[in-house]
Amino acid sequence: MTWSNFESLLRRNLAMAQVVAKAFAGSAVNVSGVVGGQSLSTSEAPKSGVCLGASSSDIWRKCAIFVDSGLRGGVKTTGQSVARRTIRAAVVKESPARPTSLVGEGNGSKKKKVMILGGDGYCGWATALHLSKKGHEVAIVDSLVRRLFDEQLGTQTLTPIASLQKRVKKWKDLSGETLDVYIGDVCNFEFLEHAVKSFEPDTIVHFGEQRSAPYSMMDRDRAVFTQHNNVIGTLNVLFAIKEFVPECHLVKLGTMGEYGTPNIDIEEGFITITHNGRTDTLPYPKQASSFYHLSKVHDSHNLAFACKAWGLAATDLNQGVVYGVHTPETSLDEVLINRLDYDGVFGTALNRFCVQAAVGHPLTVYGKGGQTRGYLDIRDTVRCLELAIINPAKPGEFRVFNQFTEQFSVNDLAALVTKAGQKLGIEVKTAHVQNPRVEAEEHYYNAKHSKLVELGLEPHYLGDALLDSLLNVAVTYADRVDNEQILPAVSWKKIGTKPKTVKPSGL
Amino acid sequence: MTWSNFESLLRRNLAMAQVVAKAFAGSAVNVSGVVGGQSLSTSEAPKSGVCLGASSSDIWRKCAIFVDSGLRGGVKTTGQSVARRTIRAAVVKESPARPTSLVGEGNGSKKKKVMILGGDGYCGWATALHLSKKGHEVAIVDSLVRRLFDEQLGTQTLTPIASLQKRVKKWKDLSGETLDVYIGDVCNFEFLEHAVKSFEPDTIVHFGEQRSAPYSMMDRDRAVFTQHNNVIGTLNVLFAIKEFVPECHLVKLGTMGEYGTPNIDIEEGFITITHNGRTDTLPYPKQASSFYHLSKVHDSHNLAFACKAWGLAATDLNQGVVYGVHTPETSLDEVLINRLDYDGVFGTALNRFCVQAAVGHPLTVYGKGGQTRGYLDIRDTVRCLELAIINPAKPGEFRVFNQFTEQFSVNDLAALVTKAGQKLGIEVKTAHVQNPRVEAEEHYYNAKHSKLVELGLEPHYLGDALLDSLLNVAVTYADRVDNEQILPAVSWKKIGTKPKTVKPSGL
Incomplete structure (x- = not known):
C-alpha cells in the first residue's frame, strides 16, 4: 500500500479515530497496522507533511484507537532521516506558540x-x-x-x-x-x-x-x-x-x-x-x-x-x-x-466499597456519611491530563482546573454499590463506623468543574456499568483480599510522635 | 525597710512605672534596689499577695523601669518557701482558664x-x-x-x-x-x-x-x-x-x-x-x-x-x-x-536606610518605591508578644493578629530618613536601584491591625525621635559598616540551581 492510499484511508476514518499509527516527523519508516480490520503498511515517506511510524503487533487488533494527531497537523519536516529524539526535539522548538484550544480544531501537531x-x-x-x-x-x-x-x-x-x-x-x-x-x-x-x-x-x-x-x-x-x-x-x-x-x-x-x-x-x-x-x-x-x-x-x-x-x-x-x-x-x-487499593490507608471510598461488597464485608461509611466530594472515572483522569x-x-x-465529573456523598456511593451488587446477586450491607478523620459530616458542597469540559472532556458518568465492571474486577481478585486491611487504621486525633509500626499478622 | 513600706512606696510610684523589682510568688527573698533615687530592700515576705525578688545591682540605677506586674495581680501563694520552678508550675496549673482580656484588669496573675x-x-x-x-x-x-x-x-x-x-x-x-x-x-x-x-x-x-x-x-x-x-x-x-x-x-x-x-x-x-x-x-x-x-x-x-x-x-x-x-x-x-542588620540579605528597609544615611551611602530604593507595607517599632514587637x-x-x-502599627511606602521611609538626617546635619541622598524582587511597585494597600490595639497595645509611632535614635546608633557604629554589603545581592529572577558562593573581599 502506498503512502497516498494510506493517507487517504486514514482521512476517511478520522471520524472514528480508529487510526493505528503514531506520527512523527522527518524519518522514513515502515508503517503497518490494522484500521477497521484492514491491514496497512507503507515504507514511502511523504515529501512534506508527516510520515507514520508504527510497528506491527496484535495490539492493533485489540485496541486500534490511536489518534492521528500527526496527520492533521502542519509540522514541517526536513525529510532527512535522523535519530528520532533529535527530530522530536527539533519539532518542539520549531512549533508555534502554545496552542490554546482543542475544541473545534485539528490537533494533529500537538505531540508532546x-x-x-x-x-x-x-x-x-x-x-x-x-x-x-x-x-x-x-x-x-x-x-x-x-x-x-x-x-x-x-x-x-x-x-x-x-x-x-x-x-x-x-x-x-x-x-x-x-x-x-x-x-x-x-x-x-x-x-x-x-x-x-x-x-x-x-x-x-x-x-x-x-x-x-x-x-x-x-x-x-x-x-x-x-x-x-x-x-x-x-x-x-x-x-x-x-x-x-x-x-x-x-x-x-x-x-x-x-x-x-x-x-x-x-x-x-x-x-x-x-x-x-x-x-x-x-x-x-x-x-x-x-x-x-x-x-x-x-x-x-x-x-x-x-x-x-x-x-x-x-x-x-x-x-x-x-x-x-x-x-x-x-x-x-x-x-x-x-493497581487497585482497598486498604484503610491507600484505598479511596468507591474502590474500597466495591472490594468490600465483593468479599461480603459491610461497606464502611465513616460517621454520618454526608461527606460530599467530587469523583471521576480513571478513564477521565487520563483524558483530563491529555487535555491539559x-x-x-x-x-x-498559573491555571487551576477542578478535575472531577460528579459529586456524591459517601452515603450516595454506598447506595449505588448496594444497588449494583443486587444486580450481580451480591447482598451488600453498610456499617457506619466511627469517623477516623476530622471533617464535617453534613455540609454544603457545590464545586465548579467546567474548564476541562470546555476543553473537550466528555465524562464517563458513574453508572451501573462502571459499578458492574469495578465490582467484577473486585470479584475476580476477591481471593487476594486481606480483610484485616479494610478497616480504617489511622485516626486523625490519635496521631502521635512515635513511629507507628505494623504488627505481623498472627503475632 | 519593711515589706509594708516597700509596697507602699511602690504603689505611690506606679504611675511612673519606676519600679525596681520583679514579682514572683511564694518564696521569701531579699529585695533591694533603687526607686526614684531611693534605696530599697526587704527580706519580709508577705503572707498573701506577692513578694518581690531582685538582686542588687547598678542595673537599678541605669534603668529602673521594671513594671510591677506582680504587685497588681492577685496570685495566691502558699506562703511556703519552695524551689522557684516548682512554685511557678503550681501557679500555672492552679490559675483559672485562660484569661481573655488585659484591658481594664489587673494582670499580675498572668505569669507564664x-x-x-x-x-x-x-x-x-x-x-x-x-x-x-x-x-x-x-x-x-x-x-x-x-x-x-x-x-x-x-x-x-x-x-x-x-x-x-x-x-x-x-x-x-x-x-x-x-x-x-x-x-x-x-x-x-x-x-x-x-x-x-x-x-x-x-x-x-x-x-x-x-x-x-x-x-x-x-x-x-x-x-x-x-x-x-x-x-x-x-x-x-x-x-x-x-x-x-x-x-x-x-x-x-x-x-x-x-x-x-x-x-x-x-x-x-x-x-x-x-x-x-x-x-x-x-x-x-x-x-x-x-x-x-x-x-x-x-x-x-x-x-x-x-x-x-x-x-x-x-x-x-x-x-x-x-x-x-x-x-x-x-x-x-x-x-x-x-543585632542590627543592614546588608542586602538580612537588612530590612528602614534599618538599612538609617545605616546608609549614617555612612553617606545613598538610600537604595528598589524600583519606583511605591511598595507599601506595615511597619512597627521593635519596642512594640515585644509588647505585642506579651499581649498575645x-x-x-x-x-x-486559630487566631490571627496583624502585628504592625503604621503603613509606609518605601518612598515615605526615604523621605523620613532624609528629613531626620537634616536635623542631625547629615545630607541624605536617595538612589532608585533596579528592583531585585518581583513585586508591584504601585498598588493599593490597606491592612487592618486593630486586634492588638484592642488588647492594649499603645504604639510607638515612627517619628523624628526614633529616627534620631536609630540614626544615632548607626552613626555610633558607622566604622563597622561594610559598604559592599549594602547593595541588593539577590535577584528574584536570577535565582539558580548552583549554590551561590561569596567571594572573599579583595580576591
Whole structure:
C-alpha cells in the first residue's frame, strides 16, 4: 500500500479515530497496522507533511484507537532521516506558540514530550499508557516508593501489578512504543537534573507525591515525610524547569481537598471578591484537612509564585477522588493492569466499597456519611491530563482546573454499590463506623468543574456499568483480599510522635 | 525597710512605672534596689499577695523601669518557701482558664512559662528580655544558625552582639533572672522533645525560622533549606505541643507578606465572603512573593489544621517590618545589645536606610518605591508578644493578629530618613536601584491591625525621635559598616540551581 492510499484511508476514518499509527516527523519508516480490520503498511515517506511510524503487533487488533494527531497537523519536516529524539526535539522548538484550544480544531501537531513523575502509580501509569497511545513521547520518572509503602504496611493492591520493568517491556511488545524510564527520587536534585536534561520534556506531569491522607496522619515521621517529600520535590521540579527547560509546561496534580468544605460555592482556583467597595480576584481560600492535603496547598502557593516570578507555565489539576481500575490500555494485558487499593490507608471510598461488597464485608461509611466530594472515572483522569497537556498554560500563567465529573456523598456511593451488587446477586450491607478523620459530616458542597469540559472532556458518568465492571474486577481478585486491611487504621486525633509500626499478622 | 513600706512606696510610684523589682510568688527573698533615687530592700515576705525578688545591682540605677506586674495581680501563694520552678508550675496549673482580656484588669496573675524558639535573634532576644523583665519565666531555644549565616555570607550586624552565653550571663548579673538556654535545632525532634519536656512551657513563642526573603531567593539550596527548616520545624513544634504540653499556647510569628498586595482591604487572618447568595468566613487568600514568605503561608495552613484537628491553641502574628534596635532591656548594657542588620540579605528597609544615611551611602530604593507595607517599632514587637501571651487563644482556636502599627511606602521611609538626617546635619541622598524582587511597585494597600490595639497595645509611632535614635546608633557604629554589603545581592529572577558562593573581599 502506498503512502497516498494510506493517507487517504486514514482521512476517511478520522471520524472514528480508529487510526493505528503514531506520527512523527522527518524519518522514513515502515508503517503497518490494522484500521477497521484492514491491514496497512507503507515504507514511502511523504515529501512534506508527516510520515507514520508504527510497528506491527496484535495490539492493533485489540485496541486500534490511536489518534492521528500527526496527520492533521502542519509540522514541517526536513525529510532527512535522523535519530528520532533529535527530530522530536527539533519539532518542539520549531512549533508555534502554545496552542490554546482543542475544541473545534485539528490537533494533529500537538505531540508532546511528556515526562511523568510518579508514572508507576495508580493515575501515573494509566496516564503514561494513554499518552503513549495518543502519540506523545513519554518518559516515566518514579522512585517506586509507593511499592515500598505496601511492603512496610503489609498491604497490597487487589490487582496483581507487575514490576515497572515488566510493564514497560510489555507495552513495548504490544504497542511498539518505548517508555523511557528514570528510577529515582525527585527530592534528589542531581537525579532530577539528569533526567530532565536527558529527556528534554516539553511537559512535565507531576504525580510524584505521597498521595494518601491517612498515611500522612499515621505518625509524626510520616507527616513530616509527606510534607517534605511533596513540597521539596515540587520545589525541585520548579527549579529544574526554570533552569533547564524554561518553556516546559508543568501539569501538577493538586486535589479538591485543598478547598475543604466551605459554605459557599467552590470556584476553580480563584474567586472574585468584592469587599468594602473594592474588588479583586484572589486565590480561592484553602482549608485542607490532613497533612497530605496541606502539602498540596503548599505546592499550589509555590507554583503560583514561580509562575509569577519566573514566567513558568503551570496547570494545577485539583483532582477529585478517582475510581475504577481499567483504561483501554491497562486492560490490554494483565501485565499492564493498574493497581487497585482497598486498604484503610491507600484505598479511596468507591474502590474500597466495591472490594468490600465483593468479599461480603459491610461497606464502611465513616460517621454520618454526608461527606460530599467530587469523583471521576480513571478513564477521565487520563483524558483530563491529555487535555491539559495539549492545551497548555501560557508562560507566566498559573491555571487551576477542578478535575472531577460528579459529586456524591459517601452515603450516595454506598447506595449505588448496594444497588449494583443486587444486580450481580451480591447482598451488600453498610456499617457506619466511627469517623477516623476530622471533617464535617453534613455540609454544603457545590464545586465548579467546567474548564476541562470546555476543553473537550466528555465524562464517563458513574453508572451501573462502571459499578458492574469495578465490582467484577473486585470479584475476580476477591481471593487476594486481606480483610484485616479494610478497616480504617489511622485516626486523625490519635496521631502521635512515635513511629507507628505494623504488627505481623498472627503475632 | 519593711515589706509594708516597700509596697507602699511602690504603689505611690506606679504611675511612673519606676519600679525596681520583679514579682514572683511564694518564696521569701531579699529585695533591694533603687526607686526614684531611693534605696530599697526587704527580706519580709508577705503572707498573701506577692513578694518581690531582685538582686542588687547598678542595673537599678541605669534603668529602673521594671513594671510591677506582680504587685497588681492577685496570685495566691502558699506562703511556703519552695524551689522557684516548682512554685511557678503550681501557679500555672492552679490559675483559672485562660484569661481573655488585659484591658481594664489587673494582670499580675498572668505569669507564664514561655519558651522562645529563636530567642537569640533580632526579635527573639528583645522579646526574651522583655518577658523576663515582666516576670515571666523564660527559656531560649536556638540553634544559633543565624550567626552561621553571617559567617557564611561575610556579613555582620552593625551592632557588636555578644555570644548568647555572655548575653544570658549579663542578664542574670543585671536582673537576677535566669534565662534557661537550650541550644539545638527544632527540626531535630529528639532535641525539641527534650527541651519541651524539660521546661514544660505553657507558652511557646516561635521565632525559630529562617526569616530573610532574599536569603530564600539566593539559590535552590537555600530556598529548599528555608521551606524545609520553617515548615518541618513548625510541624515538629505542633507535634511536641500535642504530645507533651497539649494546653500550651503557641504564639507563631507569621508575616504581613503572606497576604501580598491585594486590591482589597487586608483583614486579620479571615475574610467574610458572600458569593452566589451564600456567605462564609474563610482564611484570607494568600499571595506570598518569596520562598520565605511562602514558608509562613504553609505554616499558617498547618497551624489552622492542628488547631481544628487536635484542639491546639495558636496565635499567628502576621508581623510587619520591624525597625529600631533598642528596647529598654537591650540598651541596659552593650553586652545585651540587639543585632542590627543592614546588608542586602538580612537588612530590612528602614534599618538599612538609617545605616546608609549614617555612612553617606545613598538610600537604595528598589524600583519606583511605591511598595507599601506595615511597619512597627521593635519596642512594640515585644509588647505585642506579651499581649498575645497573657491573652492566649482558646483551645481549638486559630487566631490571627496583624502585628504592625503604621503603613509606609518605601518612598515615605526615604523621605523620613532624609528629613531626620537634616536635623542631625547629615545630607541624605536617595538612589532608585533596579528592583531585585518581583513585586508591584504601585498598588493599593490597606491592612487592618486593630486586634492588638484592642488588647492594649499603645504604639510607638515612627517619628523624628526614633529616627534620631536609630540614626544615632548607626552613626555610633558607622566604622563597622561594610559598604559592599549594602547593595541588593539577590535577584528574584536570577535565582539558580548552583549554590551561590561569596567571594572573599579583595580576591
